[in-house]
Amino acid sequence: MPIHDIRAIDLFTKAVELGSIRRAAAVQGVSAQAASKALAMLEQRLGVRLLHRTTRSIALTFEGQQFLEGAQPALAALERAIDGVRTAKDEIAGPLRIVAPRYAFGRLLWPLVDEFCRLHPKIEPHLKLDDRIGEWVHDRADIGFRIGSAPEDGVAARRLSSMQLIVCAAPAYIATYGAPDSIEQLTSHRCSVLRHSATGRVLPWLLKKDGEVLSVDLPPSLSTNDAGLEIDAVLSGHVIGLLSSLSVAPLIRSGQLVPLLTEHIADHMGMYVYYGSRAAQPSRVRSFIDLAVERLGQSSEYVLDARELAMAQAKGCRKTRRGSRRR
Numbered sequence: 001m002p003i004h005d006i007r008a009i010d011l012f013t014k015a016v017e018l019g020s021i022r023r024a025a026a027v028q029g030v031s032a033q034a035a036s037k038a039l040a041m042l043e044q045r046l047g048v049r050l051l052h053r054t055t056r057s058i059a060l061t062f063e064g065q066q067f068l069e070g071a072q073p074a075l076a077a078l079e080r081a082i083d084g085v086r087t088a089k090d091e092i093a094g095p096l097r098i099v100a101p102r103y104a105f106g107r108l109l110w111p112l113v114d115e116f117c118r119l120h121p122k123i124e125p126h127l128k129l130d131d132r133i134g135e136w137v138h139d140r141a142d143i144g145f146r147i148g149s150a151p152e153d154g155v156a157a158r159r160l161s162s163m164q165l166i167v168c169a170a171p172a173y174i175a176t177y178g179a180p181d182s183i184e185q186l187t188s189h190r191c192s193v194l195r196h197s198a199t200g201r202v203l204p205w206l207l208k209k210d211g212e213v214l215s216v217d218l219p220p221s222l223s224t225n226d227a228g229l230e231i232d233a234v235l236s237g238h239v240i241g242l243l244s245s246l247s248v249a250p251l252i253r254s255g256q257l258v259p260l261l262t263e264h265i266a267d268h269m270g271m272y273v274y275y276g277s278r279a280a281q282p283s284r285v286r287s288f289i290d291l292a293v294e295r296l297g298q299s300s301e302y303v304l305d306a307r308e309l310a311m312a313q314a315k316g317c318r319k320t321r322r323g324s325r326r327r
């Protein structure tokens with residue numbers, strides 16, 4: 001039904017209630033002339049006369065009485081639906097659809113969702129982790145996260161922080177195999193590589209040299225399509241890996257992993273949160289975005305500065321060399 005018909009029906013019921021087209025027009029914020037014209041057009045589209053009109057009063061026709069009895073419950077139901085949507089929009093409750101890449105983000109997302117659910121117990125999170133870049137509409141997402149470049153046009157996006165790609169090894173690996181001193185030495189080490197989840201293609205290591213990002217293909221001693229499994233393999237001391245700071249910053253700070261070749265860390269990629277128009281967002285979506293920005297936006301928890309990296313590399317390699325000499 002066209003919106004102008006709904007407005008005309010609402011005007012009709014209000015005129016009957018108030019006993020005057022002029023009073024109904026004032027309540028609706030339109031002129032009496034516009035109200036009379038709208039009612040006349042409604043009668044024309046229905047093919048019946050709804051009101052007997054005089055200059056001082058109105059009265060329902062038989063058809064008008066029938067129409068009023070059918071229209072009032074429908075308008076009341078519509079008003080309830082509108083009120084329900086407005087209430088739901090303001091309440092932090094209901095389904096929250098989130099899409100994010102499995103790579104480098106799985107371990108970050110749950111603590112964020114967990115905190116949000118504890119703050120708002122009526123939230124129903126629906127999480128989709130997929131390394132393939134999907135379509136916003138097809139995914140029916142309220143909020144998305146992305147690693148790499150900014151999302152496509154048609155959605156709003158906010159860059160949260162940079163993502164560092166750090167060559168990492170466990171102390172056990174360094175004690176057994178040593179540590180590479182240059183990019184060229186990587187080919188003689190046991191390296192892990194990621195395979196793209198959708199295509200199975202081996203992803204090169206991205207390293208920075210002289211201000212440019214190099215794409216380095218390495219013979220894999222281990223390959224996997226799961227970033228979490230790759231981290232476990234590096235932690236075990238079997239291989240070294242190019243890992244995301246979003247996942248391994250805490251492991252480097254605790255000494256479980258040692259950063260290597262820190263002068264070649266690539267940080268050209270970013271972490272983004274994206275969403276539809278902020279003007280029409282339900283409170284649950286707006287509040288989750290605010291929490292994501294507060295927890296992840298430019299957070300030093302997931303980014304290591306140059307001094308911290310250099311100290312962690314020197315400490316990890318020095319400690320490992322001492323342990324090797326004792327044996």
